Amino acid sequence: MSGLERWFTDLWEGVWTVLVGMKITWRHLFTRKVTLHYPEERWQLPPKSRMRLFMKYEDCIGCGQCVRACPVQCIYLKADKRAPTSPAIFAANGQPIKLDVTVFDIDMSLCCYCNLCTYPCPTDCIYMTPEYEFATSDLTQHLYHFAKPNAKFLTVNPKAPATPPKPPTPAPVAGAPPQPAPPGPSAPPAPQAPPAPQAPPAPQAPPTPAAPSTSGAPGGGTPGAAPAGA
Amino acid sequence: MEFTRQLLGGLLGSLPPWLAVASYAAVPAVLLIIFMALGPIAYVYAETKIAGFMQDRIGPKRVGPHGLLQTIADAVKLLFKEAIYPAGADKLLFVLAPCVVVVGAYLSFVVVPFGRNLQAADLNVGLFYVVAVSSLSTVGLIMAGWASNNKYALFGAMRSAAQIVSYEIPAVMILLVVVMMVGSLSLQDIVAPQAGGLQNWFLWRYFPLMPIAFLVFFTSGLAECNRAPFDIPEAESELVAGFHTEYSGFFFAMFFMAEYTEMVVISAVASVLFLGGFLAPIPALQSLGPIGLGPFWLLAKAWTLVFVMMWLRWTLPRLRVDQLMHVAWKVLLPIAMALVVVIGGLVMWKPTSRGFPWDRWVGWPLTGLLVLFLATVMVRAFQWSRRRAQELAA
Numbered sequence: 001m002s003g004l005e006r007w008f009t010d011l012w013e014g015v016w017t018v019l020v021g022m023k024i025t026w027r028h029l030f031t032r033k034v035t036l037h038y039p040e041e042r043w044q045l046p047p048k049s050r051m052r053l054f055m056k057y058e059d060c061i062g063c064g065q066c067v068r069a070c071p072v073q074c075i076y077l078k079a080d081k082r083a084p085t086s087p088a089i090f091a092a093n094g095q096p097i098k099l100d101v102t103v104f105d106i107d108m109s110l111c112c113y114c115n116l117c118t119y120p121c122p123t124d125c126i127y128m129t130p131e132y133e134f135a136t137s138d139l140t141q142h143l144y145h146f147a148k149p150n151a152k153f154l155t156v157n158p159k160a161p162a163t164p165p166k167p168p169t170p171a172p173v174a175g176a177p178p179q180p181a182p183p184g185p186s187a188p189p190a191p192q193a194p195p196a197p198q199a200p201p202a203p204q205a206p207p208t209p210a211a212p213s214t215s216g217a218p219g220g221g222t223p224g225a226a227p228a229g230a
Numbered sequence: 231m232e233f234t235r236q237l238l239g240g241l242l243g244s245l246p247p248w249l250a251v252a253s254y255a256a257v258p259a260v261l262l263i264i265f266m267a268l269g270p271i272a273y274v275y276a277e278t279k280i281a282g283f284m285q286d287r288i289g290p291k292r293v294g295p296h297g298l299l300q301t302i303a304d305a306v307k308l309l310f311k312e313a314i315y316p317a318g319a320d321k322l323l324f325v326l327a328p329c330v331v332v333v334g335a336y337l338s339f340v341v342v343p344f345g346r347n348l349q350a351a352d353l354n355v356g357l358f359y360v361v362a363v364s365s366l367s368t369v370g371l372i373m374a375g376w377a378s379n380n381k382y383a384l385f386g387a388m389r390s391a392a393q394i395v396s397y398e399i400p401a402v403m404i405l406l407v408v409v410m411m412v413g414s415l416s417l418q419d420i421v422a423p424q425a426g427g428l429q430n431w432f433l434w435r436y437f438p439l440m441p442i443a444f445l446v447f448f449t450s451g452l453a454e455c456n457r458a459p460f461d462i463p464e465a466e467s468e469l470v471a472g473f474h475t476e477y478s479g480f481f482f483a484m485f486f487m488a489e490y491t492e493m494v495v496i497s498a499v500a501s502v503l504f505l506g507g508f509l510a511p512i513p514a515l516q517s518l519g520p521i522g523l524g525p526f527w528l529l530a531k532a533w534t535l536v537f538v539m540m541w542l543r544w545t546l547p548r549l550r551v552d553q554l555m556h557v558a559w560k561v562l563l564p565i566a567m568a569l570v571v572v573i574g575g576l577v578m579w580k581p582t583s584r585g586f587p588w589d590r591w592v593g594w595p596l597t598g599l600l601v602l603f604l605a606t607v608m609v610r611a612f613q614w615s616r617r618r619a620q621e622l623a624a
Contacts, residue, residue, distance in 0.1 A: 009611040021545040025284045035288040
């Protein structure tokens with residue numbers, strides 16, 4: 001191409017491409033915006049999204065497979081043999097619960113959300129929930145205690161199980177739990193009184209007055225809750 | 231000033247003439263200062279909103295309804311910030327520079343006609359005055375860069391000055407084209423022949439030529455107020471900010487204010503030159519009963535052009551410095567010179583000789599030729615780009 005022709009070509013191409021670009025931005029001026037106004041609107045997470053872990057204490061048989069599966073060792077479990085005299089209890093799928101889980105802590109600040117802990121669970125009692133808004137200003141608040149005596153985090157089951165979860169003993173334990181922290185290596189806790197025959201369904205608010213077990217515990221129970229290594 | 235003279239004439243008749251003139255001038259001056267000081271709040275809001283929309287975002291949303299108070303919050307934040315003087319800075323120049331820039335942007339408003347009588351001063355050298363005064367901001371930029379005692383600020387100022395000086399030449403040549411057509415530098419005289427509706431605007435005269443002139447003027451105006459894609463002087467995402475590197479707080483806000491005011495000035499001048507200024511596109515809409523809509527139409531046109539500037543900003547990538555100079559000296563300047571020559575020749579031809587409006591229609595054969603030429607060029611360009619793509623692919 002000759003120089004002059006090239007000059008006109010470039011000029012035309014410049015003007016033309018500017019117009020093309022303007023057309024594109026003009027179209028985007030009116031397209032649907034992708035911004036999500038977070039606190040007001042929330043993203044509907046897919047049901048299988050892997051967010052905060054949840055452990056249904058009533059179904060845990062204390063086998064510790066989730067602990068071994070965890071690649072970052074963020075699950076701390078302690079379980080003792082139940083007294084032979086105690087009545088037999090069973091997990092939701094019929095597995096007998098032979099161990100008394102005294103400590104079941106999950107440090108969500110370490111969790112890598114890999115979901116590996118949920119596969120080996122024989123009773124499907126540990127799983128990821130779509131709950132993701134659990135940021136705190138204090139990292140230790142991410143240590144969730146699921147075992148009953150110092151449970152800080154026994155929320156309602158977000159997956160809405162078909163059968164109502166069976167809460168363990170409501171009233172009679174009242175004497176035992178006040179010792180908040182999971183015991184050190186030396187002192188195993190007084191074996192938690194075996195749950196009475198499962199009576200009241202609602203897990204989070206047993207109507208009995210002496211119910212320090214569920215939501216009352218977090219304040220006192222947290223600081224001393226040394227994960228105590230599984 | 232005519233307007234206020236009529237308004238206040240009786241009241242101030244007894245004053246000595248110099249004081250009376252000063253009083254007449256005070257009203258439009260204060261009005262324009264308010265317009266200029268509060269305008270950027272709206273423009274910055276519009277800019278952020280448009281930027282958001284063009285990027286499929288929403289833009290400011292939290293402060294006030296739909297984020298309307300966001301820029302006010304930003305302005306207050308800037309006002310409360312500490313003004314930092316760099317070590318070794320020339321303090322007087324440092325403080326003076328933003329003032330000069332702002333004054334340069336502001337003074338152009340003096341001749342912008344908002345209506346037949348709504349003009350601060352109808353200077354008979356109006357366009358010349360605009361050119362002279364808008365060059366003042368270059369001085370301010372150089373002062374800012376020099377006084378900052380910072381080599382990057384000085385580089386930025388030099389870049390900026392080089393750019394503004396380069397782009398002023400095509401812009402002034404296009405002004406010359408319009409002045410040749412009208413035979414006057416007064417902005418009122420330039421608006422007057424465009425009366426009678428849309429089809430009489432200078433944009434359509436000598437058909438293919440004046441639109442090209444408009445594009446050239448608009449492009450150089452864009453470069454003169456340092457807007458994208460010509461914002462290399464303050465390329466915020468790749469270079470140190472340029473001449474205002476060392477500025478903070480209110481002085482920085484003043485540079486911002488000047489930039490946005492300059493955008494409005496350029497747009498207003500462009501709409502006066504090509505889009506009929508304060509004249510309505512349909513003569514019936516010129517006034518609403520007794521209320522003249524002149525300011526409305528001028529601002530509508532100017533703000534439309536400002537919108538186009540923002541639109542361009544969020545469309546185009548920034549030019550490199552050499553590309554910048556290439557566009558100014560090798561593209562816009564030849565076109566502007568050709569336009570001066572061609573339209574200068576056509577102006578000699580009496581517009582309505584032989585009972586035919588030559589100034590409206592003489593361009594059409596030329597348009598046909600040009601379209602033909604461009605079509606062939608486009609075909610060639612297409613072939614060339616295909617070949618180029620094959621070469622690159624090979």
